[in-house]
Amino acid sequence: MLxxxxxxxxxxxxxxxxxxxxxxxxEVKAGEVHAIMGPNxxxxxxxxxxxxxxxxxxxxxxxxxxxxxxxxxFAPEERAREGLFMAFQYPVEIPGVSTTNFLKTAVNQVxxxxxxxxxxxxxxxxxxxxxxxxxxxxxxLLKRSLNEGxxxxxxxxxxxxxxxxxxxxxxxxxxxxxxxDIDALKIVANGVNTLxxxxxxxxxxxxxxxxxDYIVPDFVxxxxxxxxxxxxxxxxxxxxxxxxxxxxxxxxxxx
Amino acid sequence: xxxxxxxxxxxxxxxxxxxxxxxLEADEAPKGLNEDIIRFISAKKExxxxxxxxxxxxxxxxxxxxxxxxxxIKYPKVNFQDIIYYSAPKKQKKLKSLDEVDPELRETxxxxxxxxxxxxxxxxxxxDAVIDSVSVATTFKETLAELGIIFCSFSEAVQDHPNxxxxxxxxxxxxxxxxxxxLNSAVFSDGSFCYIPKGVHCPMELSTYFRINxxxxxxxxxxxxxxxxxxxxSYLEGxxxxxxxxxxxxxxxxxxxxHADAEVKYSTVQNWYxxxxxxxxxxxxxxxxxxxxxxxxxxxxxxxxxxxSAVTWKYPSCILKGDYSVxxxxxxxxxxxxxxxxxxxxxxxxxxGSKSRIVSKGISAGFSQNSYRGLVQVxxxxxxxxxxxxxxxxxxxxxxxxxxxxYIEVDNSTAQVEHEATTSKIGEDxxxxxxxxxxxxxxxxxxxxxxxxxxVLNKLPMEFAVEAQKLLALTLEGSVG
Numbered sequence: 001m002l003x004x005x006x007x008x009x010x011x012x013x014x015x016x017x018x019x020x021x022x023x024x025x026x027e028v029k030a031g032e033v034h035a036i037m038g039p040n041x042x043x044x045x046x047x048x049x050x051x052x053x054x055x056x057x058x059x060x061x062x063x064x065x066x067x068x069x070x071x072x073x074f075a076p077e078e079r080a081r082e083g084l085f086m087a088f089q090y091p092v093e094i095p096g097v098s099t100t101n102f103l104k105t106a107v108n109q110v111x112x113x114x115x116x117x118x119x120x121x122x123x124x125x126x127x128x129x130x131x132x133x134x135x136x137x138x139x140x141l142l143k144r145s146l147n148e149g150x151x152x153x154x155x156x157x158x159x160x161x162x163x164x165x166x167x168x169x170x171x172x173x174x175x176x177x178x179x180x181d182i183d184a185l186k187i188v189a190n191g192v193n194t195l196x197x198x199x200x201x202x203x204x205x206x207x208x209x210x211x212x213d214y215i216v217p218d219f220v221x222x223x224x225x226x227x228x229x230x231x232x233x234x235x236x237x238x239x240x241x242x243x244x245x246x247x248x249x250x251x252x253x254x255x
Numbered sequence: 256x257x258x259x260x261x262x263x264x265x266x267x268x269x270x271x272x273x274x275x276x277x278x279l280e281a282d283e284a285p286k287g288l289n290e291d292i293i294r295f296i297s298a299k300k301e302x303x304x305x306x307x308x309x310x311x312x313x314x315x316x317x318x319x320x321x322x323x324x325x326x327x328i329k330y331p332k333v334n335f336q337d338i339i340y341y342s343a344p345k346k347q348k349k350l351k352s353l354d355e356v357d358p359e360l361r362e363t364x365x366x367x368x369x370x371x372x373x374x375x376x377x378x379x380x381x382x383d384a385v386i387d388s389v390s391v392a393t394t395f396k397e398t399l400a401e402l403g404i405i406f407c408s409f410s411e412a413v414q415d416h417p418n419x420x421x422x423x424x425x426x427x428x429x430x431x432x433x434x435x436x437x438l439n440s441a442v443f444s445d446g447s448f449c450y451i452p453k454g455v456h457c458p459m460e461l462s463t464y465f466r467i468n469x470x471x472x473x474x475x476x477x478x479x480x481x482x483x484x485x486x487x488x489s490y491l492e493g494x495x496x497x498x499x500x501x502x503x504x505x506x507x508x509x510x511x512x513x514h515a516d517a518e519v520k521y522s523t524v525q526n527w528y529x530x531x532x533x534x535x536x537x538x539x540x541x542x543x544x545x546x547x548x549x550x551x552x553x554x555x556x557x558x559x560x561x562x563x564s565a566v567t568w569k570y571p572s573c574i575l576k577g578d579y580s581v582x583x584x585x586x587x588x589x590x591x592x593x594x595x596x597x598x599x600x601x602x603x604x605x606x607x608g609s610k611s612r613i614v615s616k617g618i619s620a621g622f623s624q625n626s627y628r629g630l631v632q633v634x635x636x637x638x639x640x641x642x643x644x645x646x647x648x649x650x651x652x653x654x655x656x657x658x659x660x661x662y663i664e665v666d667n668s669t670a671q672v673e674h675e676a677t678t679s680k681i682g683e684d685x686x687x688x689x690x691x692x693x694x695x696x697x698x699x700x701x702x703x704x705x706x707x708x709x710x711v712l713n714k715l716p717m718e719f720a721v722e723a724q725k726l727l728a729l730t731l732e733g734s735v736g
Contacts, residue, residue, distance in 0.1 A: 053691075077696070
């Protein structure tokens with residue numbers, strides 16, 4: 001029996017007094033890939049933000065358990081150290097801080113939390129070199145200021161590279177496909193697939209089915225107006241691609 | 256003169272003559288400042304007559320001057336009569352090695368993280384440690400002496416190299432330059448002297464650590480650096496002061512004379528006690544630092560990391576007299592809690608084709624006020640001058656202030672002067688991004704701030720850069736979140 005990693009129960013959340021998530025329930029087990037699809041404004045990004053612990057979002061009800069612990073009790077950095085990773089839709093620029101330096105700080109804080117000794121410079125660089133191959137990222141990019149002047153593709157590859165370095169249990173990819181051409185999309189997807197193991201899980205948040213050709217989900221959930229209205233397998237994604245979201249909207253217009 | 260006036264005159268001069276005695280055996284001067292105190296200091300230091308006269312002249316100027324009030328800083332008036340102007344650590348015989356240094360003193364250094372022997376062994380830095388105004392240990396002097404480099408305490412220079420001191424003292428910062436410089440000129444206790452002969456490239460970073468020790472002792476350091484034609488030296492100054500309650504005045508003067516084709520790099524990490532969280536206590540740092548690029552192609556570069564002091568008033572400047580001379584100013588000034596800093600530079604372009612570059616990064620947190628004040632002046636006859644100024648301010652929280660006062664005076668139409676300024680706040684998005692990677696907010700702020708200040712920190716010698724990064728993080732601890 002697979003272990004339950006993430007257990008979301010009737011999660012309700014709002015931002016600036018506006019109710020966005022209206023009762024979401026979802027279970028993710030180790031080794032699984034879940035896709036969450038839905039039209040703009042359905043609450044996809046709110047869900048990832050709430051899970052990652054962004055301050056602007058208020059949880060109004062429900063619960064989230066991560067390996068049996070109350071995730072919502074944790075500060076954002078504690079969630080990260082417990083093994084939750086989010087690939088940002090819009091990665092943030094930090095001038096003057098190289099990706100290498102940034103990741104060294106992050107990796108060693110995470111390692112400290114997990115009771116592991118800090119990596120020295122040599123070990124860290126070796127580790128980096130190994131992981132760079134996964135997303136075909138160039139070392140010169142990692143010496144530059146974090147995300148500053150990076151192309152869209154470089155930013156997203158850098159997100160997956162960070163994921164590789166931090167070795168999370170659960171990764172949430174928030175619209176990672178947005179703004180990517182097909183080549184970049186393949187590289188990113190390939191990276192995610194390489195990192196996949198029976199011990200970790202992935203939640204892919206996307207508007208389009210396209211990414212799911214490369215990261216094949218075990219389950220597909222349709223988010224509409226703050227609720228998961230339909231769940232299925234990858235075939236559901238194809239159906240959405242073909243028919244759009246309107247038929248689901250119509251079906252649940254009165255829900 | 257009437258009879259009354261005569262009596263009065265006699266009475267006052269009598270009082271002056273006898274009412275005030277100074278014990279020359281004392282290790283400490285009594286509180287207060289008058290000509291006798293200056294004579295006491297000069298006598299204590301066995302100074303030549305000309306230097307005493309020089310001091311007295313400065314004192315007479317000072318008495319006629321007014322404390323400047325134009326800076327964007329507020330503090331209670333300093334009572335200059337409530338300060339001890341001279342105190343010496345217990346005198347020991349001359350020291351040959353660090354082993355002879357008072358163990359208690361070395362312990363203090365260790366607590367401050369300044370281990371002389373470590374500095375000596377690991378970095379090859381010659382350290383001239385100043386404790387309460389008198390040099391206690393000087394190292395590497397012999398190696399330097401072989402190259403003809405003089406690096407010693409100011410008092411020693413007065414004794415051993417009087418002609419050099421006489422020639423250059425006051426040549427860049429005259430006695431009557433400003434209120435605090437005049438005060439310093441009258442009462443300076445000690446400091447450092449550095450002389451690099453013609454064509455000599457100083458093979459090591461020269462550094463001095465300053466520290467205030469006994470309570471109630473104002474610090475009046477005097478530093479004089481001379482680089483002869485074609486010489487090079489990199490000079491480091493670092494300050495740490497232990498926690499204390501009373502406000503302390505620090506009015507140093509640094510003079511740098513750069514001859515043709517010579518280069519001087521002067522780096523400072525300043526960490527005087529800034530006062531407590533409520534703004535109580537802390538050092539008043541009123542410093543005059545100035546250098547002259549006297550000859551053609553001379554270069555002077557100031558780099559400073561200012562994290563300490565309750566009040567900072569400091570404008571390291573370059574007089575670019577030589578043709579094609581170069582002046583640089585790189586500064587990071589951090590203020591937290593109730594600290595106030597008014598700092599910047601002056602670039603005075605006199606030589607043709609002279610160039611200057613100013614990079615100032617201000618970081619304000621808490622209730623602090625942080626001002627950049629800079630002057631770029633191009634004189635009528637200096638052709639083809641170039642200047643570039645970049646002044647950035649970073650705000651943490653919404654109770655602090657950042658101010659920029661750029662003064663640009665150009666009298667020659669061939670000059671090219673650029674000024675760029677930005678003000679930003681640390682973004683919540685940036686902090687959240689760091690948090691999401693497992694980095695706590697404190698470390699995130701340190702990371703972001705160090706990234707912001709990188710261009711300046713990169714100008715510091717390696718071992719100083721590391722220390723400075725730690726200092727920035729330490730200063731801003733608890734300022735966000």
